Amino acid sequence: MKRTISALARNEPGVLAKMAGEFGRYAANILSLAAGETENPEVSRIVACIEGDDAAIDAITRHLEALDTIIQVDDLSRNDFxxxxxxxxxxxxxxxxxxxxxxxxxxxxxxxxxxxxxxxxxxxxxxxxxxxxxxxxxxxxxxxxxxxxxxxxxxxxxx
Amino acid sequence: MKRTISALARNEPGVLAKMAGEFGRYAANILSLAAGETENPEVSRIVACIEGDDAAIDAITRHLEALDTIIQVDDLSRNDFxxxxxxxxxxxxxxxxxxxxxxxxxxxxxxxxxxxxxxxxxxxxxxxxxxxxxxxxxxxxxxxxxxxxxxxxxxxxxx
CATH class of the missing domain: 3.30.70.1150 (ACT-like. Chain A, domain 2)
Structure with missing residues (x-):
């Protein structure tokens, strides 16, 4: 299944590598990813469209939420965006x-x-x-x- | 210095994690990154705006070019784009x-x-x-x- 996840992350070295690593660990394929600045210079927004098992993507979301550098994770497939x-x-x-x-x-x-x-x-x-x-x-x-x-x-x- | 690098990469698992890892290894800060599909479904284009020492960014470019999964690297700051x-x-x-x-x-x-x-x-x-x-x-x-x-x-x- 294809799902899109948006994460607000603190601008710390290695955030993106950590996130990409999580996706890889659950064999979720990154179809696209956009990481850019937000209204807060200390925070970035990372939007990733990933393809993988539904349960795996749920697990990824939970793991990302547990990371210190990640402030918030939204599943764009489930909300109104x-x-x-x-x-x-x-x-x-x-x-x-x-x-x-x-x-x-x-x-x-x-x-x-x-x-x-x-x-x-x-x-x-x-x-x-x-x-x-x-x-x-x-x-x-x-x-x-x-x-x-x-x-x-x-x-x-x-x- | 701020520089923008564009890489054409084969769609293989872990490409993004590898690239993000290279940036981290040279203490280059990723200001923004966009990874998306191209005209070839087997190839993605990754455009990253990075901040770091000039020599470090040159080294990153050389390292990326040497990776099997990377087809081509362009320095968008140096060319006409x-x-x-x-x-x-x-x-x-x-x-x-x-x-x-x-x-x-x-x-x-x-x-x-x-x-x-x-x-x-x-x-x-x-x-x-x-x-x-x-x-x-x-x-x-x-x-x-x-x-x-x-x-x-x-x-x-x-x-």
Whole structure:
């Protein structure tokens, strides 16, 4: 099963190595991971999308919560969260199909961030369904390279 | 010094733990890290922004390149890259200043993705300067929570 976990961690050396180690110990595969700053300079937020046995992921969550450096762990699959991902895609540009390509960008509200002689690079932010939709629509044109940020998320509402 | 490194890695268990371990071994502090899928389902791209001694970061890069699971390492600080980051910010909404707040969102092309009774949540994608600019402008309104994806990047041009 695929689940997304968000952890607030104190900025101490080795936090990420410890977390990655926990995932490995339970044979959970990390599909994506985003670690970045928060509103508090001493705290980072790590959002990981992992694939593994349900019981194993529960065990990982409990182990992470028990670590001194981890302040809080949320299971984003179980709660109400706004989740977003950023993707950069460099796609081949065939003059005969440029208009069509631009239409795809428009539908997905993808913005052009770079252009070469044979390729065009766009960025798009959205939930995972939209990111996968864009990739799916661009595949027939020829994707030259692609970079995804991994999911980030905040709780819905005021909390 | 702050430097950003991008690595293409084969999807094997423990890659991330190994990389995080290398950073730790040289006392380089991970400021942000984004690991996500690429155009090739067997390959992930890991972009890490690290802070540390210049010589140490050079050593880390060499060590990473020598690992079997690592296909390629690029120093994004040295090359010509399109870099982008995604940020979600939940900011307090004071009715008296809503119009002002909306203007900030417009200037930074931040989109509203959620709304509570007392807060408003926006997303923005941009280079690090713009992300930091938005955070700086929103601070006086009261940032309730914040999540950054860490930088992702693709080479400029057709390559």
């Amino acid at each position: 706004v989740d977003r991902e950023l993707v950069l895609v460099k796609v081949e540009m065939d003059p005969a199909r440029t208009a069509q390509l631009m239409q795809v960008f428009e539908v997905f509200r993808a913005s052009v961030v770079g252009m070469g002689r044979e390729t065009i690079t766009v960025e798009m932010a959205g939930d995972q369904g939209r990111v996968e939709g864009l990739i799916h629509m661009l595949k027939p044109y020829g994707i030259k390279s692609l970079c995804r940020s991994g999911m980030i998320a905040l709780k819905r509402g005021d909390e | 399109v870099d982008r980051e995604l940020v979600l910010v939940k900011v307090e909404m004071d009715p008296a200043r809503t119009a002002q707040l909306m203007q900030v969102f417009e200037v930074f092309r931040a989109s509203v993705v959620g709304m509570g009774r007392e807060t408003i949540t926006v997303e923005m994608a941009g280079d690090q300067g713009r992300v930091e600019g938005l955070i700086h402008m929103l601070k006086p309104y009261g940032i309730k929570s914040l999540c950054r994806s860490g930088m992702i990047a693709l080479k400029r041009g057709d390559e």
